[in-house]
Amino acid sequence: MKRMETLFEQGPHRWAVIARDPERASALIDTNEYLVSHGRESLLTDPGGMEIFPAVFAALANGADASTLRWIFSSHQDPDVVSSLALWLEFNPALKCYASKIWHTFLPHYGGNADTFICLPDEGQTLQVGTLTLQAMPAHYLHSSGNFHLHDPVARILFTGDVGAAMLPPEEDTLFVHDFDRHCRYARGFHQRWMGSREAVLDWCDRASALGLDMLCPQHGSIYQGADVQRFINWFSELEVGAGLGRRAPASA
Numbered sequence: 001m002k003r004m005e006t007l008f009e010q011g012p013h014r015w016a017v018i019a020r021d022p023e024r025a026s027a028l029i030d031t032n033e034y035l036v037s038h039g040r041e042s043l044l045t046d047p048g049g050m051e052i053f054p055a056v057f058a059a060l061a062n063g064a065d066a067s068t069l070r071w072i073f074s075s076h077q078d079p080d081v082v083s084s085l086a087l088w089l090e091f092n093p094a095l096k097c098y099a100s101k102i103w104h105t106f107l108p109h110y111g112g113n114a115d116t117f118i119c120l121p122d123e124g125q126t127l128q129v130g131t132l133t134l135q136a137m138p139a140h141y142l143h144s145s146g147n148f149h150l151h152d153p154v155a156r157i158l159f160t161g162d163v164g165a166a167m168l169p170p171e172e173d174t175l176f177v178h179d180f181d182r183h184c185r186y187a188r189g190f191h192q193r194w195m196g197s198r199e200a201v202l203d204w205c206d207r208a209s210a211l212g213l214d215m216l217c218p219q220h221g222s223i224y225q226g227a228d229v230q231r232f233i234n235w236f237s238e239l240e241v242g243a244g245l246g247r248r249a250p251a252s253a
């Protein structure tokens, strides 16, 4: 059973993560879903695949008021990100889904119609949750060609989709990163293979570094907090990624 844990709370403003499902089928990659709430409105990032919908929904309903959910934020188009969309729309047909404009004819294959999607322009845009203003931050080619992260400047949190993901063995699968150097062993192979463009990595690292983050929250693996946020950005900026690696065997995770 997945559980919801609060990451940040200040008055009506809350970030909570739904994480760690020991009962999921072993063939499925584990995912983190983040609920951003402000008063009577909330948004869920990358709600996950259809197979895990019951676990995510149960954790959400146990840890928060599910009736406040207004929006889904889809960092990109992958099945582990948003293939549960039709099931969320059964719960609330009025839900809206933010996603890159390039996916607006692809995502309806998971569910919804033209009214469901709010197309994000390449340069990103602001989003309102209650009176809170969030920023959809471009992260194209990291790894998807239409890819966004979500920045909360008040909570100093950046949701980063697959950036920062690590494939952790069960005994090291903690909610927060505890030993950065050890953790990176489980992130290296994934980032080298999935992140397609070194130019995109360097551009993202410059922008992320300037945000003054307290937490970097990926869709898979442990959350980076405190000094580990900048450690990750520095590590990523120096990592060899992308197509050039295809000429030789990729590093293992």
Ligand SMILES: [Fe+2]
Pocket: 076, 078, 143, 162
């Ligand atoms: Fe992905």
Ligand SMILES: [Fe+2]
Pocket: 078, 080, 081, 161, 162, 219, 220
């Ligand atoms: Fe993913």
